Amino acid sequence: MSASRRSGATDELGPDEPERDGADLLAALLDGMDAALCAFDADGIVTHWNREAERILGWSAAEAVGRRGFSGWAVRTADADEVEARLMAAMRAPGRQVHEFALLTKDGGRILVRTQSAAVRGPDGKPAGLYCAFSEVHTQIDLERSIALSEALFEDASWGVVLVDADLRPAVVNVHAARALGSGRTALLGRPLGDLISQGVEELESALAHVLSEGAPPAPAELWVTVRLPEGDARRCWRSGFVRLASPLAEEPVPLGVGWLFQDVTEAKRTEQEAAQLRFRANQLHRAARAAAECEDPAEAATVHLDFALAGFADHALIDLVVGDEQADLGADGELTGPVRLARAAATPSGAPGPSLLVSRTTLPVRYPEGHPALQCVERAGSVRADASGRDATRTHEWAEARQWPEGTVHALCAVLRSRARTLGVVTFLRGPSRTQFERADATYAESVAARIAGTLDLARVLDR
Numbered sequence: 526m527s528a529s530r531r532s533g534a535t536d537e538l539g540p541d542e543p544e545r546d547g548a549d550l551l552a553a554l555l556d557g558m559d560a561a562l563c564a565f566d567a568d569g570i571v572t573h574w575n576r577e578a579e580r581i582l583g584w585s586a587a588e589a590v591g592r593r594g595f596s597g598w599a600v601r602t603a604d605a606d607e608v609e610a611r612l613m614a615a616m617r618a619p620g621r622q623v624h625e626f627a628l629l630t631k632d633g634g635r636i637l638v639r640t641q642s643a644a645v646r647g648p649d650g651k652p653a654g655l656y657c658a659f660s661e662v663h664t665q666i667d668l669e670r671s672i673a674l675s676e677a678l679f680e681d682a683s684w685g686v687v688l689v690d691a692d693l694r695p696a697v698v699n700v701h702a703a704r705a706l707g708s709g710r711t712a713l714l715g716r717p718l719g720d721l722i723s724q725g726v727e728e729l730e731s732a733l734a735h736v737l738s739e740g741a742p743p744a745p746a747e748l749w750v751t752v753r754l755p756e757g758d759a760r761r762c763w764r765s766g767f768v769r770l771a772s773p774l775a776e777e778p779v780p781l782g783v784g785w786l787f788q789d790v791t792e793a794k795r796t797e798q799e800a801a802q803l804r805f806r807a808n809q810l811h812r813a814a815r816a817a818a819e820c821e822d823p824a825e826a827a828t829v830h831l832d833f834a835l836a837g838f839a840d841h842a843l844i845d846l847v848v849g850d851e852q853a854d855l856g857a858d859g860e861l862t863g864p865v866r867l868a869r870a871a872a873t874p875s876g877a878p879g880p881s882l883l884v885s886r887t888t889l890p891v892r893y894p895e896g897h898p899a900l901q902c903v904e905r906a907g908s909v910r911a912d913a914s915g916r917d918a919t920r921t922h923e924w925a926e927a928r929q930w931p932e933g934t935v936h937a938l939c940a941v942l943r944s945r946a947r948t949l950g951v952v953t954f955l956r957g958p959s960r961t962q963f964e965r966a967d968a969t970y971a972e973s974v975a976a977r978i979a980g981t982l983d984l985a986r987v988l989d990r
Contacts, residue, residue, distance in 0.1 A: 835954075
């Protein structure tokens with residue numbers, strides 16, 4: 526028996542071929558549908574049963590067609606009356622009726638289905654039967670959840686979601702991602718990522734291309750990028766996850782692009798980096814103190830402090846001492862009253878890495894021009910920062926040369942050397958173009974190093990007497 530009950534009626538001219546062809550066509554249409562479908566006549570007899578219904582419940586069309594309702598085979602006896610009442614009620618009600626109830630599979634299992642039932646009217650307008658489409662509830666719920674999740678991700682999610690096509694261009698962008706990228710959702714579509722991100726775009730595109738070819742990485746990646754925003758470039762750290770998207774309708778996976786989800790963790794990463802930096806610097810100060818304690822010459826101990834301070838902090842360092850501070854240049858409060866003159870006491874090699882070296886003790890001052898950061902530092906008895914960022918290579922070279930600093934210097938930080946309320950000199954830390962400029966936290970660290978160096982240099986002066 527096929528998916529529908531065949532009519533066996535004939536006349537003396539032979540079988541009614543057009544009618545049988547119509548039934549065959551209806552059966553083929555029902556069998557080709559993805560939804561489970563069955564139909565009942567006005568007496569509640571099953572007249573149609575398609576292949577999807579057979580797949581879900583296990584009952585074949587031959588076993589289902591001709592039975593009265595679901596009682597005794599497709600529902601439990603205890604549920605039969607309720608199920609039949611619901612189905613028959615749909616025959617008399619206008620429109621579609623939606624119900625959920627449990628059906629029995631052929632092997633005795635029990636599954637919850639959601640049905641949509643509607644009456645079939647005859648030529649006289651009276652109910653001639655009923656059709657019923659049903660599906661497993663979890664399948665429908667899964668679909669609804671997928672749709673709800675998609676809508677939530679692209680409207681209400683508190684992290685960025687970007688669907689990138691196979692050309693690595695945004696195809697769909699949610700509200701949070703559009704805000705993070707500094708543009709409207711539609712304005713971002715189809716634009717190269719390089720238009721949105723000035724630094725870090727190569728790393729991002731490499732990650733997306735890898736996901737397209739190899740699949741998603743096992744763990745999220747933290748990407749530092751510089752975003753082009755209307756108010757100016759902004760440095761951001763995005764914790765990013767990636768998933769490869771493939772068409773579910775193709776027999777073989779066809780790549781549609783990459784789902785890129787990211788969350789801004791800039792502040793947390795900066796806090797984490799600052800904490801790690803503080804721990805490292807405190808450890809360096811501790812190690813320097815232990816190493817300096819083993820030096821017999823206090824001046825050598827000062828260079829030890831300098832060498833430990835340089836690690837991860839600066840490229841070069843200089844120590845300049847005040848000349849003539851034992852004569853009439855100190856006032857009653859210990860501050861300098863005459864012109865400031867500085868003589869070089871120690872410096873790191875300018876051509877190659879190496880430990881700080883003591884310079885021969887001399888009273889010949891370094892010929893610093895007026896307004897030099899080192900002179901300002903001594904006069905103010907506080908740290909001074911100088912910066913050549915934004916200049917071209919030629920002007921940067923001239924800037925460093927005029928201040929008698931090594932070639933390539935771009936950032937400088939001077940910290941005063943004071944001991945027992947006396948100004949002894951200044952220590953200068955220098956950075957090249959590959960490093961960032963000195964910040965306030967750097968000045969605090971430099972002042973801690975300067976205090977330790979000043980203590981050892983003061984001890985050396987006492988011993989020299």
